[in-house]
Amino acid sequence: MTAIPKRYYLLHPAISLHSRAACRITRRLSVVICLLGILCSTSAQTNTTDPVITPGLTTVRGIKPGPATVDPALRRADSLLSAGRVVEAGEEARQVLAGRAGANAVIAMQASGILATINKITGNSKAAFEYLQVNKTLNDSLTKKYFKDETERLQTGLSLQAKDREIELLGKDRELQQYQLRRHRILTIVAVIAVLLVLAGIVLLVNRSRLRQRVRELRLRNQIAADLHDEVGSSLSSIHLLSQVASSQPGQSSGRQEIFSKVSRNARETMEKMSDIVWMIKPGENESLGMSRRMERFLEETCTAGEISSQLHGTEVLGRVKLDMEQRKNFYLVFKGAVSNAVRFSGTDQVNVIISFQDKQLGVTVTDTGKGFDPATAPVDGAIARMQQRARELGGTLTIDSGEGRGTTVILRFPV
The missing domain is CATH 3.30.565.10 (Histidine kinase-like ATPase, C-terminal domain)
Structure with missing residues (x-):
């Protein structure tokens, strides 16, 4: 196999790409490029201690690809290429690219990278460029798909977070409504109790007022009885005694006439006292006028x-x-x-x-x-x-x- 003077141009970008890779697809692309550089370094003219080859080998050895990193057919193509069977390796890679390109874009990208390397080795620069274009297009497509999926995932996460916050807000709103409902119930109970207490107080006041009225009526009754006894009773007793004295006097004596005049005077006083008692109990419509007139008349x-x-x-x-x-x-x-x-x-x-x-x-x-x-x-x-x-x-x-x-x-x- 002839030497490839420009075989190193793949390794340095691959190492830099792998070290800066932020996603799984970019890391896989860097692995493929590193493999291509290593395949190129398997020729007799390649110095494995080259300062550019050595980091590539180190990087590839440090990567442990999973089952989906390299397709089995691509592994066979890699083995054929390692054995120097470039034509058979190219056929295997073309079959992989033709048969599985629509099913798995990653495998198609890896296959196109291998084909670009093989065509570069065989001197078919045009085909190598075309496969590199296919590789770049698939890489860009996968990157876009990754970012699209990541954006959708983030949007889904944000939507879920928004829904969680909405659910949380709904829960808090429900708790607030329940608190307000409990508070309204408590206020209603307090208002009902207050109304009942007010009604009970009104009933007590009415009963107390009625009791006071009855006490006043009883006191008035006692006072009227005392006044009748003191004022009217004494006058009637005097009239009674004077009448008995007058009945014992002879016909038209002066003493008898004097007694009858006293009886008349006592009877008049008794009538006045009875009138006063009645007026005191029920003075009439104009109380002040009645008071002043009675005082003037009595004086x-x-x-x-x-x-x-x-x-x-x-x-x-x-x-x-x-x-x-x-x-x-x-x-x-x-x-x-x-x-x-x-x-x-x-x-x-x-x-x-x-x-x-x-x-x-x-x-x-x-x-x-x-x-x-x-x-x-x-x-x-x-x-x-x-x-x-x-x-x-x-x-x-x-x-x-x-x-x-x-x-x-x-x-x-x-x-x-």
């Missing part, structure tokens, strides 16, 4: 009967305050008690009454110019004691300023 009638002058000031104040039944009753009875005591016991010739409202407190002041008295000596169960009790029920104060020979001033003040 005028009481003082006129005793030939005493009287004055009443500040009745317009009653139109600015709202009194409940208990306040109205106690206020009016304290006023009546103070006026009655002044007319009956003081020996005065003038009674002045002033109604005032200051610092959210309603007040009434009754003043006479009579002989006066010592408040410390007043009986504990008399009219003054009852007036003080009514002042305490109003939550106010009753002040009595009096002394021998300087008249009496009674002041009632209570909050409204």
Whole structure:
């Protein structure tokens, strides 16, 4: 076999290609080129210690191709070429290229590389170039196919990752919906409990209000009974006693006439007391007007009967305050008690009454110019004691300023 001066040109690119190869197809191509260089180096003229041949041999020896790296027919072609049977090796490689090119592009690329080498050895440069073109075309096709497959694989992986993320997001969204549903249920339960508690509170308040109303009605009933007993009962007892005395007197005696006049006066007072009790319970539509008129009428009638002058000031104040039944009753009875005591016991010739409202407190002041008295000596169960009790029920104060020979001033003040 003749020497090939340019046999080394295959080995250096093959070694560089194999060292930089990033994919399996490129590595296989570098292996084929290295084999071609080694086949060329088997001639007698080849120095196996050549610095270019030695790396090629090292590279090929370091590669352990699998079963699919070289076809059995190509192995036979390689053996024939090693034995110097170039023609038979070329026929074997052409049969492989013609029969299996469509089935396996890698084998076709390897076969075309061997044929290019054989034609180069035999001096057929044109055929060698054609086979090198076929080899390059197959290599480019395989590279494109590899990159296409790798791109599809990456796209498939990305698609799977996107679907995994979508599934994960769907799972998180479902968890969020379940959390919101649980929260909505909890809020609904809390709202229902709150509504039930509010309803229970309303029921309790209504029942408590009804209970208070019943207590007030019972207290009013007791007060009415006490007032009837104290005011009306004493007057009826007096009328009864006077009637018995009058029945024991002879026909038209002056004593009998005096008794009948007392009976008439007590009966009138009893009627007034009954009227006062009824008014205190149900004052009518205009409460303030009714209060001021009753006070004016009582003061005028009481003082006129005793030939005493009287004055009443500040009745317009009653139109600015709202009194409940208990306040109205106690206020009016304290006023009546103070006026009655002044007319009956003081020996005065003038009674002045002033109604005032200051610092959210309603007040009434009754003043006479009579002989006066010592408040410390007043009986504990008399009219003054009852007036003080009514002042305490109003939550106010009753002040009595009096002394021998300087008249009496009674002041009632209570909050409204």
